[in-house]
Amino acid sequence: MRLHVADHPLIAHKLTVLRDVRTPSPIFRQLTEELVTLLAYEATRDIRTESVEIDTPVAHAMGTALAEPRPIVVPILRAGLGMLEGMTRLLPTAEVGFLGLQRNEETLEAITYANRLPDDLTGRQCFVIDPMLATGGTLVASIEYLFERGARDVICVTLLAAPEGLRTVQDAIGDRADVTIVTAAVDDHLNEKGYIIPGLGDAGDRLYGVVD
Numbered sequence: 423m424r425l426h427v428a429d430h431p432l433i434a435h436k437l438t439v440l441r442d443v444r445t446p447s448p449i450f451r452q453l454t455e456e457l458v459t460l461l462a463y464e465a466t467r468d469i470r471t472e473s474v475e476i477d478t479p480v481a482h483a484m485g486t487a488l489a490e491p492r493p494i495v496v497p498i499l500r501a502g503l504g505m506l507e508g509m510t511r512l513l514p515t516a517e518v519g520f521l522g523l524q525r526n527e528e529t530l531e532a533i534t535y536a537n538r539l540p541d542d543l544t545g546r547q548c549f550v551i552d553p554m555l556a557t558g559g560t561l562v563a564s565i566e567y568l569f570e571r572g573a574r575d576v577i578c579v580t581l582l583a584a585p586e587g588l589r590t591v592q593d594a595i596g597d598r599a600d601v602t603i604v605t606a607a608v609d610d611h612l613n614e615k616g617y618i619i620p621g622l623g624d625a626g627d628r629l630y631g632v633v634d
C-alpha cells in the first residue's frame with residue numbers, strides 16, 4: 423500500500439475551515455468539492471494513458487488520451503457522495519459505481535447495505551472516494567468488494583486518515599494488489615468512539631444532516 427499525503431497550503435487552508443465546528447453544511451459541501459478536485463489531481467497522477475495521433479489546425483501531432491477501459495469512481499455512501507462532483511469534474515468520462523456502507527457506531531463494524539457496480543472490474547482502475555478513514559473497516563470492506571470483482575488497481579481518496587486505520591488497511595491488503603491512499607492529512611489518533619481526533623466530526627452528518 424502506498425500513502426500520499428497531499429501537502430499544499432490551499433489544501434491545508436480549506437481543511438482547516440472544514441474542521442471548524444462553526445462551518446455550516448452549505449460551506450462544508452462546497453469546500454469538500456474544492457478539496458476533492460485538488461486531491462484528484464494527485465490521485466490521478468498514475469492514471470492509465472495511451473498515445474494518440476491528432477491533427478492540430480496546423481500540424482499532425484502525437485498526444486495523450488486516457489486509456490480504455492475507462493476508470494471507475496466509487497463513492498462510499500453516504501459521505502462519499504459529497505466528493506463525487508469534485509472527482510468527476512476532473513474525470514468527466516469516468517464511470518461511476520456506488521457502494522453503500524454504514525459503520526455500526528457501537529461495534530464500529532462496517533455493514534454493506536447497497537451496491538451498484540459492474541460485476542467485472544478486471545483491468546479497471548478504481549477510485550474509491552470517502553472523506554474519512556477511521557478504523558479502516560469501511561475501506562477494507564470496500565477494497566475487498568472491488569477485489570472480488572477482479573480489480574487490482576485501487577486508488578482511495580480521503581480527506582482525513584487515522585494512523586490506526588492506515589495500519590489496518592495495510593495489514594489487510596498486504597501485497598495482494600496495487601492500493602494507493604491519497605489524503606489531505608493524517609490526523610493524530612482515534613478516540614474511544616472511533617472518531618478521528620482532531621478530525622472534523624461525522625462527515626456524513628456535516629454534509630447532509632443528522633439521521634437516526
Ligand SMILES: O=P(O)(O)OC[C@H]1O[C@H](OP(=O)(O)OP(=O)(O)O)[C@H](O)[C@@H]1O
Pocket residue numbers: 498499500501502523524525526530532552553554555556557558559560561587616624625626627
Ligand atoms: O474507517 P471506519 O471506522 O470504518 O469509518 C469510516 C466511515 O465512517 C463514515 O461513514 P458512516 O458509517 O458514518 O456512514 P455515512 O457516510 O452514511 O454517515 C465515513 O464516511 C466512512 O465511510
Ligand SMILES: O=c1cc[nH]c(=O)[nH]1
Pocket residue numbers: 501554556616617618619621622623624625626
Ligand atoms: O471521525 C469520524 C470517524 C468516522 N466517520 C466520520 O464521519 N468521522
Ligand SMILES: [Mg+2]
Pocket residue numbers: 501624625626627
Ligand atoms: Mg456518518
